[in-house]
Amino acid sequence: MAVPGRRHHGVYREPVVKGRSSTGSGRPRSRRGQGERLRAEVLDAVNRLLDDWGSDERLTMRAVAKEVGVAAPSIYLHFADKAELVWAALTDKYEQLAQQMRAADQQAAAAGARERLRAQVAAYCRFAHENAGHYRLMYEVRQPTADPARIGHHPSRLVSRGLRRALARCADEGYPLALPLHQAAHTLWTGLHGLVSVQHSLAINTPMTTITDLADGLVDVLVSTERTAGPGYPQSTEVDRLIAETVLDHD
Amino acid sequence: MAVPGRRHHGVYREPVVKGRSSTGSGRPRSRRGQGERLRAEVLDAVNRLLDDWGSDERLTMRAVAKEVGVAAPSIYLHFADKAELVWAALTDKYEQLAQQMRAADQQAAAAGARERLRAQVAAYCRFAHENAGHYRLMYEVRQPTADPARIGHHPSRLVSRGLRRALARCADEGYPLALPLHQAAHTLWTGLHGLVSVQHSLAINTPMTTITDLADGLVDVLVSTERTAGPGYPQSTEVDRLIAETVLDHD
DNA sequence: GACCTTAAGTGAACTTAGTTAGGCTACGAG
DNA sequence: CTCGTAGCCTAACTAAGTTCACTTAAGGTC
Numbered sequence: 113m114a115v116p117g118r119r120h121h122g123v124y125r126e127p128v129v130k131g132r133s134s135t136g137s138g139r140p141r142s143r144r145g146q147g148e149r150l151r152a153e154v155l156d157a158v159n160r161l162l163d164d165w166g167s168d169e170r171l172t173m174r175a176v177a178k179e180v181g182v183a184a185p186s187i188y189l190h191f192a193d194k195a196e197l198v199w200a201a202l203t204d205k206y207e208q209l210a211q212q213m214r215a216a217d218q219q220a221a222a223a224g225a226r227e228r229l230r231a232q233v234a235a236y237c238r239f240a241h242e243n244a245g246h247y248r249l250m251y252e253v254r255q256p257t258a259d260p261a262r263i264g265h266h267p268s269r270l271v272s273r274g275l276r277r278a279l280a281r282c283a284d285e286g287y288p289l290a291l292p293l294h295q296a297a298h299t300l301w302t303g304l305h306g307l308v309s310v311q312h313s314l315a316i317n318t319p320m321t322t323i324t325d326l327a328d329g330l331v332d333v334l335v336s337t338e339r340t341a342g343p344g345y346p347q348s349t350e351v352d353r354l355i356a357e358t359v360l361d362h363d
Numbered sequence: 364m365a366v367p368g369r370r371h372h373g374v375y376r377e378p379v380v381k382g383r384s385s386t387g388s389g390r391p392r393s394r395r396g397q398g399e400r401l402r403a404e405v406l407d408a409v410n411r412l413l414d415d416w417g418s419d420e421r422l423t424m425r426a427v428a429k430e431v432g433v434a435a436p437s438i439y440l441h442f443a444d445k446a447e448l449v450w451a452a453l454t455d456k457y458e459q460l461a462q463q464m465r466a467a468d469q470q471a472a473a474a475g476a477r478e479r480l481r482a483q484v485a486a487y488c489r490f491a492h493e494n495a496g497h498y499r500l501m502y503e504v505r506q507p508t509a510d511p512a513r514i515g516h517h518p519s520r521l522v523s524r525g526l527r528r529a530l531a532r533c534a535d536e537g538y539p540l541a542l543p544l545h546q547a548a549h550t551l552w553t554g555l556h557g558l559v560s561v562q563h564s565l566a567i568n569t570p571m572t573t574i575t576d577l578a579d580g581l582v583d584v585l586v587s588t589e590r591t592a593g594p595g596y597p598q599s600t601e602v603d604r605l606i607a608e609t610v611l612d613h614d
Numbered sequence: 615g616a617c618c619t620t621a622a623g624t625g626a627a628c629t630t631a632g633t634t635a636g637g638c639t640a641c642g643a644g
Numbered sequence: 645c646t647c648g649t650a651g652c653c654t655a656a657c658t659a660a661g662t663t664c665a666c667t668t669a670a671g672g673t674c
Contacts, residue, residue, distance in 0.1 A: 144641055144650060172631060183653050185633075194632065251564045252503060266565050290584045299554070299581055306557025307550075313502045314517050316609060325602040330550055333541045333584050351576040358567060395621060395670050423660055434624055436662075445661065 139181035151190040153180050158201040162245035171198075195256045202253060203267050205246045209239045210270035217278065225281035226335065232278050233304065233327045236271070240308035241320050248312055251305060272301040272359075282335045283344030289335050292352035293345050296334050298359060303330050390432035402441040404431050409452040413496035422449075446507045453504060454518050456497045460490045461521035468529060476532035477586065483529050484555065484578045487522070491559035492571050499563055502556060523552040523610075533586045534595030540586050543603035544596050547585050549610060554581045 142149045157179040177184040191197040216235035220228045240247045276297035289296045393400045408430040428435040442448040467486035471479045491498045527548035540547045
C-alpha cells in the first residue's frame with residue numbers, strides 16, 4: 113500500500129479523474145457548496161452495508177469509507193462519531209418503517225379497522241425480516257446526545273403511535289379491546305418487538321408466515337374478533353395512565 | 364505502571380504475598396492441577412463487572428483480567444475468545460433466571476396455578492431489572508460454536524419451558540387460555556422480553572411496578588381470569604404446531 | 615538436596631478499529 | 645492570475661482482542 117519513496121505529508125497524487133487503484137468506484141470531490149452531498153452518500157453506504165451483510169458486525173468506519181470511496185476521517189466532517197452516524201442511519205430507517213406501516217394501513221383502508229391494524233402489524237413483521245441488520249441495531253443502539261429534553265423521544269414512537277391509532281379505530285368500530293387503549297398499544301408494540309427480536313436471537317430461520325401468524329394471534333388476543341355494542345375498551349387504569357404519560361407520545 | 368529500569372522479559376517481582384499496587388486483591392498462582400480455578404474466577408469477575416456497571420460497554424478482556432488480578436492472555440487459557448467467555452457467563456445467568464422463576468413458582472404453589480404463573484412472570488421482570496447489564500447481552504449475543512446439532516438450543520428455552528408448564532397448569536385448573544398452549548407460551552415469553560427490552564432501549568426509568576403491571580396485563584389477556592368448565596385452550600393450529608416443533612423445547 | 619518436567623502464568627507485540635492532528639489542493643470570487 | 649477556503653487526505657495515536665515466546669515454580673524422581 114505505501115509507496116517506499118515517499119517523504120513528506122502532502123504526497124503527489126496523479127490527477128484523480130480516472131482509474132482509482134482501490135475501490136473501482138472512485139468518488140470525485142464535491143463541488144464547492146456541495147459538501148453536504150458526502151453526508152448523504154455516507155448514510156446510503158451504511159444502509160447498503162447493513163442490508164448486504166444483514167448484520168452490523170463488520171460495520172466499521174473504514175468499511176463505510178471504502179464503500180463511499182473516501183478516506184475514513186472524512187466521515188467525521190459530518191458525524192461526530194460512529195454512534196451518531198449509526199443513529200442517523202437508524203432514524204432514517206425508523207421513518208421508513210413508520211411509512212411502510214402507514215402505507216399498509218392506507219391500502220387496507222376499505223377493509224375496516226381490524227384489517228388495517230393487521231396490515232400494519234404485517235408490515236412491521238415484514239420490515240423486521242427484510243431489514244434484519246437494521247432492526248437489530250434499532251433497539252440496541254442507545255440514543256446519543258443525552259439531551260434531557262429529548263429523552264424518551266425515541267423515534268420508535270412513530271411505530272407505537274400508528275398502532276395506537278389503529279387500535280383506537282378498532283374500538284370505535286365496535287371491536288372491543290382487551291386492555292385500556294394506551295396499554296394495549298404498548299403491549300402490542302413491545303409484543304411485536306419481542307417476537308421478531310427473539311427470532312433474530314435464536315437465529316432460526318422461521319418462515320415469515322409463521323411470524324405474521326404469531327403476530328396475528330397477539331392481535332386477536334388484544335382486540336376482539338367480533339363486534340359488540342359494549343364499551344370500546346376497559347376503563348383506563350393507573351398503568352394505562354402511566355404509559356400514556358411516560359412512554360407513548362401524544363398526538 | 365512500567366518501572367523504567369527494567370530490561371529483559373522475565374522481570375523480577377517481589378514476593379507477591381502482600382501489597383499489590385493496583386487492585387488490592389492480588390491473586391496467588393493456583394496449585395498444580397488447580398488450573399481450572401482461574402476459569403471460575405474469571406467468570407465471577409465478568410459477572411461482577413456487568414453487575415457493577417450495568418452495561419457491557421466497558422467490559423474488556425483487560426478489565427476482566429485486572430479484576431481477577433491476572434494478565435489478559437491468561438484468560439485465553441480457559442476461553443477461546445471473548446465471545447466464548449461472555450457466552451459462558453450468560454449461560455450461567457440464564458440458569459439463574461430459570462431458577463429464580465422456579466423458586467417464585469414454588470413459593471406461590473399454594474395460591475393456585477394462576478398465581479404461580481404471575482409469580483414466574485414477576486420474577487422474570489425483577490431479574491431483567493436487577494441484572495440489566497446481563498439482560499441486554501442475553502438476547503444480543505449470538506451463540507458461538509455454530510454447532511448445527513445445537514442450533515435452536517438457546518438456553519432461553521429454560522425460560523419458555525417454565526412459562527409453558529405454568530400455562531398448562533392454568534388450563535388444567537380451568538382457567539382457559541386464549542391461544543393454543545405452545546403459541547400462548549411463545550407469545551408470553553416474547554411479550555415479556557419485548558416489554559423489558561423496550562424499557563432498556565428507551566432508557567426511561569420506569570418503576571418496576573409499572574413493568575410488572577404491564578406484564579400482568581399480558582397474562583390476563585392470555586389466560587382468563589375466571590374458571591370455566593370448557594376446554595383448557597383452543598385447538599392446536601398450524602402455527603402452534605410449528606412453534607412446538609421449531610422454537611420451544613420439548614420436555 | 616539437586617534436577618527435571620510441565621502446569622500456570624507473563625510481557626511484548628501484532629492487528630484491527632475509532633478517532634485526532636495537521637495538512638494539501640483545486641474551485642471560484644476578485 | 646491570485647488567493648482564500650471548502651472539501652478532502654495521510655499519518656498517527658489509542659484502545660482492545662489476540663498471539664507468541666518465554667519464565668516461574670510445584671511436585672515427582674534419583
